[in-house]
Amino acid sequence: MSTQHSRTAARFMIAPATVLLLGWMLIPLCMTLYYSFRRYRLLTPDRTGWVGFRNYENFLTNPAFMDALVNTLVLVLGVLIITVVLGVLLAVLLDQPMFGQGIVRILVIAPFFVMPTVSALVWKNMFMNPVNGLFAYAAKAVGLQPYDFLSQAPLASIIGIVSWQWLPFATLILLTAIQSLDSEQMEAAEMDGASPLSRFWFITLPHLSRAITVVILIQTIFLLSIFAEILVTTNGGPGTASTNLTYLVYAESLLNYDVGEGSAGGVVAIILANIVAIFLMRMIGKNLDA
């Protein structure tokens, strides 16, 4: 890959993929930007024209906006904490030698293969349903009033569902990281008089710091745009109790038929995501340096 000829050939061959990727990203982005400055309501499509920052004003002063912003952050943080903590514990557990290790590991990873809509529907109808759900059945079996998860604690329920989906991912990454821990280090710590708990705290956790960083960064990207789970379970409600930014953009564009304001919301979401990303990189990005 060093001669002039081969470099040219390489560029030539990479070009189609690059062009495709750029188009894929740039065209929707430009259209979103364009619409966000236009009047574009689906009920009155004939009345068009530039409106300046009106769409942004409407979106940011929408009473649902602050709720959606807080919900988005709570959702991301909640899922991150649950998946990282449980993921580390599960990884430590799965690293122990046991009978049927291979099968157990595949089972643990299984939730990741279920589509978000499907898994959310399974949780909604088979577990959390206050009449027919398993949780309701269990509550009744011990003489308690069934709890209507999705209307009493909608955001917490969604955090639970999403955590269940993402736990396998965290576990998988952390498990591979644990397996790369030098066993002699553990033995050295054992000889140095470290209890199992301090071995976990002083040796395992620092060793996992980089993997945990990767899990947090990747999950944040996907968790900021959670949508399907909310759509099929709570529809963002009751009220705006489980509406996040993505869902609010959807609601504005397609439920209130205001594509212009929806586009403005999309741009706001992009900016917020970047702010979160900068904070994340500042806080934990240094772990990624060798």
Added chain:
Amino acid sequence: MGNITLNQITKKFGEVEVIPPLDLQINDGEFVVFVGPSGCGKSTLMRLIAGLEDVTSGNIQIDGRDATETPPAKRGLAMVFQSYALYPHMSVRKNIAFPLRMAGMSKEEQDAKVEAAASVLNLSAYLDRRPGQLSGGQRQRVAIGRAIVREPAAFLFDEPLSNLDAALRVGMRMEISELHKKLATTMIYVTHDQVEAMTMADKIVVLQAGVIEQVGGPLELYHRPRNTFVAGFIGSPKMNLIEGPEAAQHNATTIGIRPEHIGVSTESGTWKGRVGVSEHLGSDTFLHIHDTGLCDLMTVRVSGEMNVHHGDTIYMTPEADKLHRFGPDGLRLD
């Protein structure tokens, strides 16, 4: 104090018996080297003493107390691992202080002990670096420092020099020997390199397939190997072992003669052969001799100046009093 006694200890991994019943006495202050070919159970034996593996049967006594069931941290032993096993996210200072911190020692005491250990090992300038920023020899010293601060009853070294380059290895060998003289603590050292064993040990334990073949001082092993295995293993280059009619003449099944105990001449001698490869070391030259009719390949040492070439015919005469005789069971005959 650091007396260690192994009584009839055995170790099985599943059905495989790695160490058949074995007895060994290690006295306080001794430098004991376990040496043997790869897979002979020498590392396993050390890990049994350390407590990182459980013995299948038998018992281990440290300073007269039964330590068979004692967890590793409570045995009062410190170990230096082959990979050094330094904690990569901690500074050198924290690495060395780790066992003290785990023992709940106060910060001032920790600092004092770390400084003391660092000055013994010439590490004072590197205390705030991470292990990743150190050279192999420095990492080695940090690992030793972490062992020293615990003031153990005995040190265990598991092939500590195998990751160093040849020049550094010789240097570290001397440093560890110096350290042993200074601390006068029992040291147990595992290696597959018989040169390390010969140069460092007070007492060498030669192991093969988990069985102790011989225990003794370096020169005892060199001059009076107990059987053909020890004879072939100790000494570099290897002793020439000759079977058949030539051995029968000396009333033995096998006779052994070291390359340095054979006189060489181009005119006459007891044995005749053809010169193969010559290994020139400068001071000495080792000649590989073929077609002697005694054994496949014979090695002899000649002075560096001797002028022989590939294919030359050569005559050899063993020094009669340096001949080792072994019986049909491989044991030494006297």
